[in-house]
Amino acid sequence: MSGGDDAAPLLVAGEWERAGEPFAACAAGDGPVVGHTFHALPEQLDRATTGAVRAFDGTRRSASYERGELLRRAAELIAADVEGLARTLAAEIGKPINDARLEVRRTATTFRMAGEEAERIGGEMLPLDLLPSARGRWGITRHLPIGPVAAITPFNVPLSLSAHKLAPALAAGCTVVLKPDSRAALTLLRLAGLLVEAGVPAGALSMLPMSTSVGDRMVTDDRFRMVSFTGSARAGWDIRSRAGTKKVTLELGGNAPVIVDETADVAHAVARTVAGGFKYAGQLCISVQRAFVHRAVWDEFVGGLVKGAEALTVGAPLDENTQVGPMISVAAADRIRSWVDEAVSGGARLLTGGAGDGAYVAPAVLEQVPATARVAAEEAFGPVVVVSPFDDVDAAFAAADATPYGLQAGYFTRDLHRTWRAFEALEFGAVIINDVPTFRVDNMPFGGVKSSGLGREGIRWTIADMSEQRLLVLAPE
Ligand code: NAD
Numbered sequence: 001m002s003g004g005d006d007a008a009p010l011l012v013a014g015e016w017e018r019a020g021e022p023f024a025a026c027a028a029g030d031g032p033v034v035g036h037t038f039h040a041l042p043e044q045l046d047r048a049t050t051g052a053v054r055a056f057d058g059t060r061r062s063a064s065y066e067r068g069e070l071l072r073r074a075a076e077l078i079a080a081d082v083e084g085l086a087r088t089l090a091a092e093i094g095k096p097i098n099d100a101r102l103e104v105r106r107t108a109t110t111f112r113m114a115g116e117e118a119e120r121i122g123g124e125m126l127p128l129d130l131l132p133s134a135r136g137r138w139g140i141t142r143h144l145p146i147g148p149v150a151a152i153t154p155f156n157v158p159l160s161l162s163a164h165k166l167a168p169a170l171a172a173g174c175t176v177v178l179k180p181d182s183r184a185a186l187t188l189l190r191l192a193g194l195l196v197e198a199g200v201p202a203g204a205l206s207m208l209p210m211s212t213s214v215g216d217r218m219v220t221d222d223r224f225r226m227v228s229f230t231g232s233a234r235a236g237w238d239i240r241s242r243a244g245t246k247k248v249t250l251e252l253g254g255n256a257p258v259i260v261d262e263t264a265d266v267a268h269a270v271a272r273t274v275a276g277g278f279k280y281a282g283q284l285c286i287s288v289q290r291a292f293v294h295r296a297v298w299d300e301f302v303g304g305l306v307k308g309a310e311a312l313t314v315g316a317p318l319d320e321n322t323q324v325g326p327m328i329s330v331a332a333a334d335r336i337r338s339w340v341d342e343a344v345s346g347g348a349r350l351l352t353g354g355a356g357d358g359a360y361v362a363p364a365v366l367e368q369v370p371a372t373a374r375v376a377a378e379e380a381f382g383p384v385v386v387v388s389p390f391d392d393v394d395a396a397f398a399a400a401d402a403t404p405y406g407l408q409a410g411y412f413t414r415d416l417h418r419t420w421r422a423f424e425a426l427e428f429g430a431v432i433i434n435d436v437p438t439f440r441v442d443n444m445p446f447g448g449v450k451s452s453g454l455g456r457e458g459i460r461w462t463i464a465d466m467s468e469q470r471l472l473v474l475a476p477e
Pocket of ligand 1: 152153154155156157161179180181182211212213215216217219230231232233235236239251252253254284285286379381407453
């Protein structure tokens with residue numbers, strides 16, 4: 001292990017520091033060392049927090065054109081570094097290189113959009129003369145930045161999910177201490193370098209890989225006005241219960257369903273489900289985990305899905321042809337293999353996949369899975385799709401809904417009346433027609449209901465969450 005000159009420094013309140021607890025960043029799947037950096041110590045977090053409080057005095061007064069220019073410059077620098085960021089990302093978290101490039105491009109787009117939104121943060125003028133005693137009164141509202149934000153992000157889409165906190169925070173005039181997942185630390189420190197180059201004010205951003213226990217100090221530190229968390233439901237709801245008076249937003253897990261009825265374009269549904277179920281080895285909060293398929297199109301859909309899963313190229317993340325890489329760790333792959341075994345022992349039929357060495361798991365399709373098997377009932381977060389037949393689409397809506405989670409649901413159909421029924425019936429943050437629940441672009445409101453979270457991300461909505469509305473009441477003399 002090295003904490004030497006080749007180790008990536010931490011960004012602590014505007015200073016680059018080769019200090020902290022040294023750790024070696026390893027490739028996904030318990031692979032070889034790909035670089036070195038540090039875990040921040042409590043003392044470094046404390047300085048970062050003080051820096052965020054001090055810098056807020058400047059950022060809250062900054063002009064919208066300054067915020068806009070900063071964010072657009074950041075977008076340009078990110079777009080110019082697609083290859084460097086993508087290769088670091090692929091090496092660290094095992095994301096296939098082509099998907100990693102896409103994530104970097106999305107990140108640039110998110111900063112560019114935030115630059116535009118920064119110049120549109122307005123307010124309202126309201127008549128307040130609703131009673132004789134209020135005659136002549138008017139109200140003016142402004143959206144002012146909430147304050148220093150503690151941001152916490154997971155390993156699986158680390159650039160894009162961090163961008164969904166950093167870019168709106170800077171647009172709103174907030175300051176941020178970001179704790180990226182340690183497994184994506186090198187990628188996020190590289191992004192921090194680009195943001196500093198773009199001109200982020202000293203102290204407005206600290207980028208601190210930390211142990212979970214050190215990071216947890218942010219949850220109860222009242223110098224932060226908000227905790228913006230993306231990660232597991234278990235951690236998220238616990239954080240909310242201890243965050244005191246801070247605002248908390250939670251983007252958590254799911255076990256997303258897709259429904260395919262007898263009117264659907266089945267070939268399209270198959271192609272999209274193969275991508276939505278197995279992209280990044282299923283390690284997405286909106287990965288397709290459960291597919292409900294009308295009996296009339298069952299053979300065509302399930303046959304196509306199995307064929308599509310078997311045709312995917314499983315391999316090393318930096319290989320240009322790879323479509324499915326390793327899981328994040330051997331332990332994660334072992335868990336998936338054991339969940340598949342559990343389902344099969346309970347009576348399920350494994351139609352393809354499920355096996356593999358080390359961190360690799362061949363894309364798996366299962367049928368006749370007992371409802372209580374973990375691979376159906378819990379969040380799998382792996383390359384597994386459970387298929388179930390239906391005769392009545394309303395029963396399929398109910399089955400899709402029978403989960404504590406509610407991020408996004410997909411529904412393939414050509415029936416307009418059923419489209420509307422699905423929109424009413426499916427208790428999810430979004431209902432995606434003729435695509436998988438895995439669909440996301442960065443200007444849409446994104447988030448979950450029930451166990452899946454609290455609040456919506458997407459630049460406009462996050463800026464609103466990171467702002468407080470202040471009202472000025474004007475009364476005549
Ligand atoms: P996790 O909750 O274990 O960890 C996520 C991050 O939070 C890590 O950086 C971790 O160190 C940190 N963390 C956890 N508890 C903390 C605490 N008390 N204080 C400070 N930091 C803390 O999640 P994971 O298993 O690594 O990631 C996968 C999960 O994230 C899945 O459940 C997935 O669905 C979810 N996820 C959700 C979204 C979304 O937008 N809804 C997106 C991606 C991933």
